[in-house]
Amino acid sequence: MNKNRNAKYMSMLSLHSVWCVIFIVVPLLFVLYYTFTDEQGHLTMGNFLYLGTPEILKCFGISIAYALAATVVCLLLAYPLAMVIANIPAKNRSLATLLVMLPMWVSFIIRTYTLKNLFNDNGIINQLLEAFVGLLKNIPAFSSMDFTPIRFIGTSGLIILGMVYDFFPYMVMPIVNVLTGIDPRLHEAAYDLGCTPWTGFLRVTLPLSRSGIVSGITMVFVPAVSTFYISSTLSGGLVSLVGDKIEAAFLTEGNFNRGSALSFVLMILILLSLFVMNRFGDKESEELAP
Amino acid sequence: MEKTVLIELRGISKAFDGHKVLQGIDLNIYDSEFITLLGPSGCGKTTTLRIIAGFETPDEGSVLFEGADMANVPPYKRNVNTVFQRYALFPHLNVYDNIAFGLKLKKVPKDEIANRVQEMLELTSLKGFEQRQIATLSGGQQQRVAIARALINQPKILLLDEPLGALDLKLRKDMQVELKRIQKLTGITFIYVTHDQEEALSMSDRVVVMSNGIIQQIGTPEDIYNEPCNAFVADFIGESNILDGVMVKDYVARFAGQTFTCVDAGFEPNEPVDIVIRPEDVDVVPANSSKLTGTVTQVTFKGDYYEIIVDVCGFKWMLETSDYVAPEETIGLKIDPDAIQVMHKSEYSGMFGDYSAFSDEGDEMLDPALGGIPQEEESGDE
Amino acid sequence: MKKLGRFYAGLMYLLLYAPILVMVLYSFNAKKSTSTLSFSYGAEKYTFGHWYREVFASGGALIPLRNSLILALLTAFISMVMGTLAAYALYKLRLKYVKRVITSVTNIPMMNPDIVTGLSMMLLFATTFYVMGAGGTGFATLLIAHVTFCLPYVILSIMPRLRQMDKNLPEAAMDLGCTPIQSFFMVQLPFLAPAVLSGFVMAFTLSLDDYVVSLFTSGPSFETLPIYVYNMARRSVPPSIYAISTLFLVLVLGLLILSNTMQSRLEKKISSHSERTQKNQ
Numbered sequence: 001m002n003k004n005r006n007a008k009y010m011s012m013l014s015l016h017s018v019w020c021v022i023f024i025v026v027p028l029l030f031v032l033y034y035t036f037t038d039e040q041g042h043l044t045m046g047n048f049l050y051l052g053t054p055e056i057l058k059c060f061g062i063s064i065a066y067a068l069a070a071t072v073v074c075l076l077l078a079y080p081l082a083m084v085i086a087n088i089p090a091k092n093r094s095l096a097t098l099l100v101m102l103p104m105w106v107s108f109i110i111r112t113y114t115l116k117n118l119f120n121d122n123g124i125i126n127q128l129l130e131a132f133v134g135l136l137k138n139i140p141a142f143s144s145m146d147f148t149p150i151r152f153i154g155t156s157g158l159i160i161l162g163m164v165y166d167f168f169p170y171m172v173m174p175i176v177n178v179l180t181g182i183d184p185r186l187h188e189a190a191y192d193l194g195c196t197p198w199t200g201f202l203r204v205t206l207p208l209s210r211s212g213i214v215s216g217i218t219m220v221f222v223p224a225v226s227t228f229y230i231s232s233t234l235s236g237g238l239v240s241l242v243g244d245k246i247e248a249a250f251l252t253e254g255n256f257n258r259g260s261a262l263s264f265v266l267m268i269l270i271l272l273s274l275f276v277m278n279r280f281g282d283k284e285s286e287e288l289a290p
Numbered sequence: 291m292e293k294t295v296l297i298e299l300r301g302i303s304k305a306f307d308g309h310k311v312l313q314g315i316d317l318n319i320y321d322s323e324f325i326t327l328l329g330p331s332g333c334g335k336t337t338t339l340r341i342i343a344g345f346e347t348p349d350e351g352s353v354l355f356e357g358a359d360m361a362n363v364p365p366y367k368r369n370v371n372t373v374f375q376r377y378a379l380f381p382h383l384n385v386y387d388n389i390a391f392g393l394k395l396k397k398v399p400k401d402e403i404a405n406r407v408q409e410m411l412e413l414t415s416l417k418g419f420e421q422r423q424i425a426t427l428s429g430g431q432q433q434r435v436a437i438a439r440a441l442i443n444q445p446k447i448l449l450l451d452e453p454l455g456a457l458d459l460k461l462r463k464d465m466q467v468e469l470k471r472i473q474k475l476t477g478i479t480f481i482y483v484t485h486d487q488e489e490a491l492s493m494s495d496r497v498v499v500m501s502n503g504i505i506q507q508i509g510t511p512e513d514i515y516n517e518p519c520n521a522f523v524a525d526f527i528g529e530s531n532i533l534d535g536v537m538v539k540d541y542v543a544r545f546a547g548q549t550f551t552c553v554d555a556g557f558e559p560n561e562p563v564d565i566v567i568r569p570e571d572v573d574v575v576p577a578n579s580s581k582l583t584g585t586v587t588q589v590t591f592k593g594d595y596y597e598i599i600v601d602v603c604g605f606k607w608m609l610e611t612s613d614y615v616a617p618e619e620t621i622g623l624k625i626d627p628d629a630i631q632v633m634h635k636s637e638y639s640g641m642f643g644d645y646s647a648f649s650d651e652g653d654e655m656l657d658p659a660l661g662g663i664p665q666e667e668e669s670g671d672e
Numbered sequence: 673m674k675k676l677g678r679f680y681a682g683l684m685y686l687l688l689y690a691p692i693l694v695m696v697l698y699s700f701n702a703k704k705s706t707s708t709l710s711f712s713y714g715a716e717k718y719t720f721g722h723w724y725r726e727v728f729a730s731g732g733a734l735i736p737l738r739n740s741l742i743l744a745l746l747t748a749f750i751s752m753v754m755g756t757l758a759a760y761a762l763y764k765l766r767l768k769y770v771k772r773v774i775t776s777v778t779n780i781p782m783m784n785p786d787i788v789t790g791l792s793m794m795l796l797f798a799t800t801f802y803v804m805g806a807g808g809t810g811f812a813t814l815l816i817a818h819v820t821f822c823l824p825y826v827i828l829s830i831m832p833r834l835r836q837m838d839k840n841l842p843e844a845a846m847d848l849g850c851t852p853i854q855s856f857f858m859v860q861l862p863f864l865a866p867a868v869l870s871g872f873v874m875a876f877t878l879s880l881d882d883y884v885v886s887l888f889t890s891g892p893s894f895e896t897l898p899i900y901v902y903n904m905a906r907r908s909v910p911p912s913i914y915a916i917s918t919l920f921l922v923l924v925l926g927l928l929i930l931s932n933t934m935q936s937r938l939e940k941k942i943s944s945h946s947e948r949t950q951k952n953q
Contacts, residue, residue, distance in 0.1 A: 443848065
């Protein structure tokens, strides 16, 4: 009976399994193949020599640093917002979360490009500043003032801001989901047992929302560390991250081997960080298990 | 009792992942009877029910419906309907459509469906609820819908898997009466699974007591209560004092250091036996007028009687008496011959029957019924 | 404390929507370039609403938009059907290790950066076309790629609902005379419907918004809106792109509001109905 049953469900899964093998496993094997061969198809470790050059090492360093910074900023900004949203009565909460998600319906490229519009040398912010300075000039004391546009483009701050803005909803949503799932009586119990609002937050709310934080961090860090559009747009092409290098290797230089090697290392890096993050998540579920 | 056999279970065995759940179940179920499978969690009662319904196939043995082997008949072709533990009502359909579900599948004409649904609504006192969504119903109402949904198909047999388990005590009592009424009215065979002995005794024509995948005893509620066949049954059904004893000869038993006349015969001379004495069958008499005396250690007021624990030479007895006795008082115990039930020794001997560690709280904590719905006898679905 | 929270939330929403506001403003720009914002319609030949008229007149962005919608619909539909089937079978399967392996492999595109998913498929397609000596990337390769990265999300949205399903539900259906297939379509699928639908919407959204995977797997024969915009953005995004995005956002907003009000109306209807029946008792 059990065997029959399993055979039935295995056959239901056959199409899916074949699909996954052909379109997920095989392509990754191709990446592996190109990573360890040169352009003539000979086995080589030469691609790793390229990866070891200071330029590429620096590029990995910057990518990780930017992505980490963006993830931390996202978390710090998103957590309080998630708490506010989670405390809204259920009826209006769906509207609040909808409003967080809505910007995602505007193409990622346009969202990033509007940031450029805002922060360009002659962008909206500089235009507003210029107008403000112009007004000030009417006052005699400031009449000698001169306006020079502030240069945002190319600064690491703007690139990190771009990442934060583009991936912010991915951080808010999982945390809201976890926070709304926490039994409100737990807070009451915490106060009852002598917690102040602050210690109650530290000892009850924060530990219980760890799984949401973990998935939020993953959902922001992975796209941020591998992005290739944000950096090139918001730096005017000056800063290039790993994603930009990979894109260039594949789509402009046509060097599949170097591109594969880059993405191979990126993948290992992300897998490692996911593994570490999941260990945190697991630890929590173990603690919660009866 | 001359009755037609409806279902025959012959040598049913079943194991899940190497764990034996049923071991050689033989059982005849008769037409129009209310039969209850009673036992603690994990005793195999739900598995037996699921085998009859066709959700599980036995590893060994066969199920016969009116003489025909059911081995290759899938559940949807069996003339059997089930009321599930948590009702399993279809949440996307309203009350009417839930009840009409089976008939719609059989392509019964619309107006006939409407008539029969009305009948069922009347039978289960659900009139006026036709358009209600399932989620808006109380537990008791959902229970009624589940019964109506099953009965409308006019099955030969209705299987009920702990149907009252999720209801509170008051509602449970009402539904017990209701179920019995419906069974009498329709004449359909009910096979009822429960771990609640009181429920089993008050509703059933016959009770099947199960433990560890084996049938321990089959009989009318009176038989099971008055003449339990081993220590397990005696302990599971009601309160019992179970003592080690020796059957000196026919009609003479020796236990608690004394010799008593009893009504049992047919044992080997001097055969070691288990003796069961129900708490309510012992009379409390002055200490000097009885050969069995003990010290009262605990008295609990129970409303219409007192429950007392008496230490008789180190063995704690539970007695029920309508007269107050004070703790530390020494009393005599009077036991009539027909209050003594003699049982052969079994694997359960010595496991039950002493009240030395007894307290009401402890008992409740051990009772799975009060710890939420028992997740017993998982078919390994997860 | 509460006021502070509200203030903070308001501020965050403001920041979240500032770029969206910029997009809307630029869709009415009086200049052809989006490097500066200007509303002096008299100075240039572009009048108010010019870019909206251009969207419909030239059709430049309309074809990519249509392509995107077709692709997203098909992707959503295929991954919904495949994902429902796979989730159901995975849920029912008793072979622990097989289950775990299939689930992990399915989830790879969700864990992997999009760029790696995209380029790995590009390698597969390029090699296949090279070996075959014919063919090129286009609609088919895009569809395959999109279904592949949408599948794990669909399965992810259906799994919890499957776990919620009373295990006796399919049995109850069979008990009342359903064959296993009837039980799936008449009882289990209606129960799963909300999750299946949200899986569909999720796949639709993901497909519509994707440009990373698309960049590697699309060809000149079939350009989606994000790719079209991406190619434009290499130079400068014309205001007509902002116009089309604004229109799209308004459309989505309208649909969301509509579905929300319909839902709450439905809920009201049900609750008022149950109140009435209770009064009749």
